[in-house]
Amino acid sequence: MRLPSRFDPEVSLAIEQAAMRAWPAEEVEEVEGWVLRRTEGVGRRRSNSMLPPVEAGVAVRTMEIAFATAEELGFPLTVQVSPAEMHLALDEALEDRGLSVGGSTLVLAGALSVRVPALAVELGRVDGAWVEAWAAVAGEVGAEETAAKVLSQLGETARFAVVREAGEPVAVAVGVVDGAWLGVFSLTVAPQALRRGIASAIMDALERWAAEQGASGVYLQVETDNAPALALYARRGMAVAHSYHYRA
Numbered sequence: 001m002r003l004p005s006r007f008d009p010e011v012s013l014a015i016e017q018a019a020m021r022a023w024p025a026e027e028v029e030e031v032e033g034w035v036l037r038r039t040e041g042v043g044r045r046r047s048n049s050m051l052p053p054v055e056a057g058v059a060v061r062t063m064e065i066a067f068a069t070a071e072e073l074g075f076p077l078t079v080q081v082s083p084a085e086m087h088l089a090l091d092e093a094l095e096d097r098g099l100s101v102g103g104s105t106l107v108l109a110g111a112l113s114v115r116v117p118a119l120a121v122e123l124g125r126v127d128g129a130w131v132e133a134w135a136a137v138a139g140e141v142g143a144e145e146t147a148a149k150v151l152s153q154l155g156e157t158a159r160f161a162v163v164r165e166a167g168e169p170v171a172v173a174v175g176v177v178d179g180a181w182l183g184v185f186s187l188t189v190a191p192q193a194l195r196r197g198i199a200s201a202i203m204d205a206l207e208r209w210a211a212e213q214g215a216s217g218v219y220l221q222v223e224t225d226n227a228p229a230l231a232l233y234a235r236r237g238m239a240v241a242h243s244y245h246y247r248a
Contacts, residue, residue, distance in 0.1 A: 003108065003230060005240040012083040012242040013054055015107060015181060015219045020051065022158075022176035022183040026149045029073060032062035036075045041145040045103060045246050049078040052090055059090045063097075082244030083107075091247070099247035106230075109219040110238035112182065112207045118197055121205035123159045123175075126151045130160045133169035138188040159209055161202045163193075171198045175206035182210035184220040199232055 025037035025047050033053025042048070050066055052059035070077055079099065081091050095101075124130065126147055135143040151158070154176055163171040173187035184206060189198050207218055219241060222229045 018178040018181045031069045034066035048076040049080045078248040083242035094247040103246040104224045107241045108238040109241040115204045117201040117204040119201040122162045177213045182215045182218045
């Protein structure tokens with residue numbers, strides 16, 4: 001599924017800043033515009049990577065300083081090249097340095113919907129029951145650590161969505177509001193519950209909640225080879241805001 005591209009540097013930078021706040025690292029260090037992130041016990045690269053400065057030229061000029069600082073402090077030597085469209089020179093420099101590519105991802109964005117969900121969706125704050133549901137549906141390794149070190153920081157800016165059937169969770173997601181943006185993370189539907197409109201119901205519920213908080217747009221991240229998800233979001237009118245990948 002090929003979605004339309006609507007790359008706007010200002011919008012993409014706003015989304016990346018919102019996403020960084022929506023999935024906060026336990027430890028953060030800033031050097032020459034680089035943001036170094038580390039969250040021990042949490043395997044996600046977004047929680048354990050270096051985000052480059054906004055200006056492409058600055059990113060290339062200060063790259064070695066950032067790597068030296070990360071190595072000295074014991075931070076992961078992994079770069080999230082984002083937005084990739086703005087950091088072509090940095091990406092080339094990282095390749096010359098011998099860092100390989102992984103985790104190619106599209107960031108999709110669109111206007112909020114205020115549709116009524118077709119199914120019952122539970123929305124609440126993070127708690128033990130939600131973490132158990134997340135672990136059960138997504139098979140999330142280290143769910144407890146991620147909830148304790150990352151998601152617990154979100155407070156009232158976040159809602160955690162669950163769909164249950166016969167009392168058992170079959171789908172989960174996290175929605176985080178930051179100003180005009182709703183970020184949706186970790187939307188997962190159990191294999192036996194696919195293709196029944198559950199993902200759309202979760203999106204509808206989170207978007208209605210976000211609209212009540214004053215948000216007007218929604219973004220999320222999808223791996224480039226996830227064809228079913230891309231088809232779903234295309235039907236919802238979303239487009240590619242930008243892309244990113246990791247170099248490690």
